[in-house]
Amino acid sequence: MRKVLLKNIAEHVGVSIALVSYVLNGKAEEKQVGKEAAEKIRAAAAELNYQPNHIAKSLKTRKTYTIGLVVADIKYRFSTGITSAIEAEAKKKGYNVIFGSSNENAEKFNELTNVLVNRQVDGLIVVPSEDSQDQIALLQNSGVPLVLIDRYFPELNTNCIVLDNFKAAYEITSYLIRQGHARIGFVNLETTLHHLHERSRGYKQALADHGIEFSPHWLQKIGVNDRAKGVETALNQMLKREAPCDAVFFATDTLSIMGLKTMNGMNLKVPDDVSVISFDEAEAFDLFYCSVTHWRQPLEEMGKIAVKTLIDVIKHGKTYKQITLESSFVAGKSCRE
Amino acid sequence: MRKVLLKNIAEHVGVSIALVSYVLNGKAEEKQVGKEAAEKIRAAAAELNYQPNHIAKSLKTRKTYTIGLVVADIKYRFSTGITSAIEAEAKKKGYNVIFGSSNENAEKFNELTNVLVNRQVDGLIVVPSEDSQDQIALLQNSGVPLVLIDRYFPELNTNCIVLDNFKAAYEITSYLIRQGHARIGFVNLETTLHHLHERSRGYKQALADHGIEFSPHWLQKIGVNDRAKGVETALNQMLKREAPCDAVFFATDTLSIMGLKTMNGMNLKVPDDVSVISFDEAEAFDLFYCSVTHWRQPLEEMGKIAVKTLIDVIKHGKTYKQITLESSFVAGKSCRE
DNA sequence: ATTAATACTTTAAACGTTTAAAGAAAAATT
DNA sequence: AATTTTTCTTTAAACGTTTAAAGTATTAAT
Numbered sequence A, B: 001m002r003k004v005l006l007k008n009i010a011e012h013v014g015v016s017i018a019l020v021s022y023v024l025n026g027k028a029e030e031k032q033v034g035k036e037a038a039e040k041i042r043a044a045a046a047e048l049n050y051q052p053n054h055i056a057k058s059l060k061t062r063k064t065y066t067i068g069l070v071v072a073d074i075k076y077r078f079s080t081g082i083t084s085a086i087e088a089e090a091k092k093k094g095y096n097v098i099f100g101s102s103n104e105n106a107e108k109f110n111e112l113t114n115v116l117v118n119r120q121v122d123g124l125i126v127v128p129s130e131d132s133q134d135q136i137a138l139l140q141n142s143g144v145p146l147v148l149i150d151r152y153f154p155e156l157n158t159n160c161i162v163l164d165n166f167k168a169a170y171e172i173t174s175y176l177i178r179q180g181h182a183r184i185g186f187v188n189l190e191t192t193l194h195h196l197h198e199r200s201r202g203y204k205q206a207l208a209d210h211g212i213e214f215s216p217h218w219l220q221k222i223g224v225n226d227r228a229k230g231v232e233t234a235l236n237q238m239l240k241r242e243a244p245c246d247a248v249f250f251a252t253d254t255l256s257i258m259g260l261k262t263m264n265g266m267n268l269k270v271p272d273d274v275s276v277i278s279f280d281e282a283e284a285f286d287l288f289y290c291s292v293t294h295w296r297q298p299l300e301e302m303g304k305i306a307v308k309t310l311i312d313v314i315k316h317g318k319t320y321k322q323i324t325l326e327s328s329f330v331a332g333k334s335c336r337e
Numbered sequence C: 001a002t003t004a005a006t007a008c009t010t011t012a013a014a015c016g017t018t019t020a021a022a023g024a025a026a027a028a029t030t
Numbered sequence D: 001a002a003t004t005t006t007t008c009t010t011t012a013a014a015c016g017t018t019t020a021a022a023g024t025a026t027t028a029a030t
Helices: A006-013 A017-024 A035-047 A054-061 A077-092 A106-118 A133-142 A165-178 A194-209 A227-239 A253-265 A283-287 A299-316 B006-013 B017-024 B035-048 B054-061 B077-092 B106-118 B133-142 B165-178 B194-209 B227-239 B253-265 B283-287 B299-316
Strands: A066-071 A096-101 A123-126 A146-149 A159-163 A184-189 A219-222 A247-250 A275-279 A293-296 A322-325 A328-330 B066-071 B096-101 B123-126 B146-149 B159-163 B184-189 B219-222 B247-250 B275-279 B293-296 B322-325 B328-330
Touching: A006 A017, A006 A035, A017 A035, A054 B054, A066 A077, A066 A106, A077 A096, A077 A299, A077 B096, A096 A106, A096 B077, A096 B096, A106 A123, A106 A133, A123 A299, A133 A146, A146 A299, A159 A165, A159 A299, A165 A184, A165 A194, A165 A247, A165 A275, A165 A328, A184 A194, A184 A227, A184 A253, A194 A219, A219 A227, A227 A247, A227 A253, A247 A253, A253 A275, A253 B283, A283 B253, A283 B283, A299 A322, B006 B017, B006 B035, B017 B035, B066 B077, B066 B106, B077 B096, B077 B299, B096 B106, B106 B123, B106 B133, B123 B299, B133 B146, B146 B299, B159 B165, B159 B299, B165 B184, B165 B194, B165 B247, B165 B275, B165 B328, B184 B194, B184 B227, B184 B253, B194 B219, B219 B227, B227 B247, B227 B253, B247 B253, B253 B275, B299 B322
Parallel strands: A066 A096, A066 A123, A123 A146, A146 A159, A159 A322, A184 A219, A184 A247, A247 A275, A275 A293, B066 B096, B066 B123, B123 B146, B146 B159, B159 B322, B184 B219, B184 B247, B247 B275, B275 B293
Antiparallel strands: A293 A328, B293 B328
8 A cells, every 4th residue: 555645646637746745735825826726625635535644744844843852760640740741832833852861870861862863853841861961052052942850950951841949949848847847858869950959948947037057967968869768868867866856858859769778668657746837749649648748849830831932933043041930838737837 | 964875985995885785784705795895885885975865765666664652642651561562572683663543533543553564664552442354354355464452353364462361350259259358349441452351351250150149239330531530439339338348459559549549539448458469569558558469461471472473473474373371360469368 | 207115926946866879998809 | 909807986867845946827907
């Protein structure tokens, strides 16, 4: 069953290929194609079930109507959420999404973005991995339409859709202070990623602004290898001492899960023994014995705006938009009242 | 910064485009390209950082080295697991993956597969949604290389990589019986999907083979809308009665999560009040107070074999392989000993 | 009845590759 | 020295579209 081509329709109707192309691309008016011919062409296309060859189309038009998406790790809730949001919005706008996961690895990130660019995607939406600023700069210079989400490099002038991580962490910490907590621990990742530094900064600033003197062991940073073990050690530092922390704030949902699991193992009751707040939610919270208070990232909105921004760049050329979205507090029962 | 083309390299070296193409496609030997010319061409390609235009390549060769993947719902753990497995294996073989999620909707499934085929993917790996057998048959007839995973239609002759769901459910149920359970509930989805029917069948057969008379209220099927509510009702049926079930077997991880959550709400203690087994695991189990006994699907293997099978079809034409993988029992602490 | 304007259609080049087939140069055989 | 063979290179068509530009009817204006 050979594919039907424009040529076949042209022969079938008895006109030139050009006319068929005009009509099937909605340029009948513009090109003043005769009504009768146009009708015949449309009928023939339907009858023969013509399906355009996008490869040929792309070659000629230099447009693929495909967006390349690179997430940090497909296993994160953030990634699946943002992916489906982006897919849905892209689809609405007539774009497809090709997607890959860098697994938080700069090398894989470079490779992936290169592959996507070589596949002639019209633009990229990426969650940059650690140490990817050089590649981001390269991409930016090469002229590929590019939008970063979630993470960004302050020294780089790129489009990005992000949160005010400083403010979020500041608010979370302030909330804990208002609830009467005096020794608040913060578990973050050991990383160079700016958005996570911002979270640490917000945490510290809130303490300072409320006149709480910061104790170094309150802020624990988890290295890349064996994170579960790292979280355990961190919590021991915070909770197994003279004046233990009375609240723990986790900088990511993954850390929260590991933390809550560890607390289960330590036979600590949330929130009686210790209050807990998570940055970002996790499906796993569903099975914890109490609902987990957390900070909510607007994934839907982020995905939508990322696609819109990208398409804007694709269609109208470079911009440098730094869009900061509002995120929100979701009260659960994991904090002492 | 205009893209570097074969033409540019040819001019740079002073040879024809054909020669450049031969060399850069590893056909230097075969086409007996002069050693010196070949070396110069390779050097120039490196120097100019030549990146082939895959669109043009594909147009000519009718190969895109792209696999289309349709999953049932990107939010399932199965989907993310299988997606990364497929991506990794495809990458190894020099293929890319374009991906979409049908959200368990036949219409979206049709649309997605059509889009992917129009994008000239070399083949499709799909988790078919309910009511998609017509589309599957169409695709099969159109000659697109096709591999189904996880689910399949027994009346359709297609390549598929699946589990023996009957056997798995049979073994799970038998295990519960061996542990001394006499009233075993099974929570499944209300669906026409064959693999889930197989699970019900395995469950029933195990009861029958062990001489346990099946009570209708033990088998609960959850409809599509408001599944959480459905699970709650189902568990009430099973557990709030004269002779309540002493064990519940959930047919999917999503059902398990909702079930365990509901049990928390009902103040039922696992496994003291009721034993629980899940088909497939979930990250959420991490936060449950006891480890959840479950049946493990070999996602890595499934993805790998799916890719291998598909590439085999792409390269060597149609086959009809029904590959059944072994799956395994993972003991936790959610069943009475 | 010309000419000019309008309405419609076709031609042909281009997009960046691949690859038969033909051609040219060099080496080997008469 | 002429011929054949081998080695290396180029030519040119093709993949399936899009789209200026040119062409040809038809209608309107003089």
